[in-house]
Amino acid sequence: MLNFLVAPNSFPLASLEVGHHLYWQIGNLKVHGQVFLVSWFVIGLLVIASLLATRNAQRVPRGIQNLMEYALEYVRELSRNQLGEKDYRPWVPFIGTLFLFIFVSNWSGALIPWKLIKLPEGELAAPTNDINTTVALALLVSLAYFYAGFRKKGLGYFAKYIQPTPILLPIAILEDFTKPLSLSFRLFGNILADELVVAVLVLLVPLFVPLPVMLLGLFTSAIQALVFATLAAAYIHEAIEGHGEEEHAP
Amino acid sequence: MFDFDATLPLMAVQFLLLAAILNVVFYKPLTKVIEDRSDYIRSNEADARERLAKAENLAKQYESELAETRRQYQATIVAAQADAQKIAAQKTAEAQQEAQSQREATQKELDQQKQAAMQTLEQQVESLSHEILDKLLAGV
Incomplete structure (x- = not known):
């Protein structure tokens, strides 16, 4: 798809390849190699930053410890705002990792000139611009909230489907x-569209014109x-x- | 663009692995650090507040002691002044009385001497008049 944009005689600064993947064969399974390469980079970055931050943790934070503590407090605050003071603690690692992984993936796609590394096929980009990644994350979120519901209420979790009125049952099921x-396509679409817009603009008017769009892309990411x-x-x-809980969060 | 393959489950597994690793190397230790720090700050703050309250109590106590002392010394001054005035008045009265009595004694002595002198004078007058009379009568 979109290969028509790669005109044979065009300025060779940028070209678009969407739907081209570096396929790896594992057994009889095919995987997208470029996605894994960048995701390993992202994972490595996160793990190394965490190790550096906690290797010599001080009471008065300095340098990278400060940065990572800021990140941790940010995701803690995020989960506390959504989940409430009582329940947020066990979910901080999941939600925080979602945020950090997606954030670092998006920004690595936008900031690091992966184009300089040539692959036999396809190109390196943010892992989140591959539908497999976003669907994987979104399905994990689905599993997570089912798990949370069952753990908290057991089979009573199903009561929420017919809770206000059974008429809404189809809609409640549809919601799942x-x-x-929506989660996966929102992320996928935004990141892919951002990278495409930047690529198209670079293709049309190289150098300084795409810069504002790139900044906007960082913001969107x-x-x-x-x-x-x-x-x-x-x-x-x-x-x-x-819905039917007696305790109502204030 | 929409080709799903084994990337999806592998990515999910990889993500869960990442979450588990980060839980061990990032969330747990840093959360502990942050909570330890807030505990430390809280306990320090409580300690400092306690000490401040103690200091304020001490200051209040000292101030009341100071006020007490000031009242005492003012009372002492007033008492001393009163004493001094009393003594002065007493001494003045004594001195006046003494002067009075001395004057009276002198007066009395004076009167006595005057009377004695008068008596002597009268005797002398009598004897003189007798002499005069004798002399005059002797001629006769």
């Missing part, structure tokens, strides 16, 4: 499908990570809290 769908994590937390909260 639309949630991961950060916002998308925040939106994904916030929605995940909100869904989990919804599953925990439900």
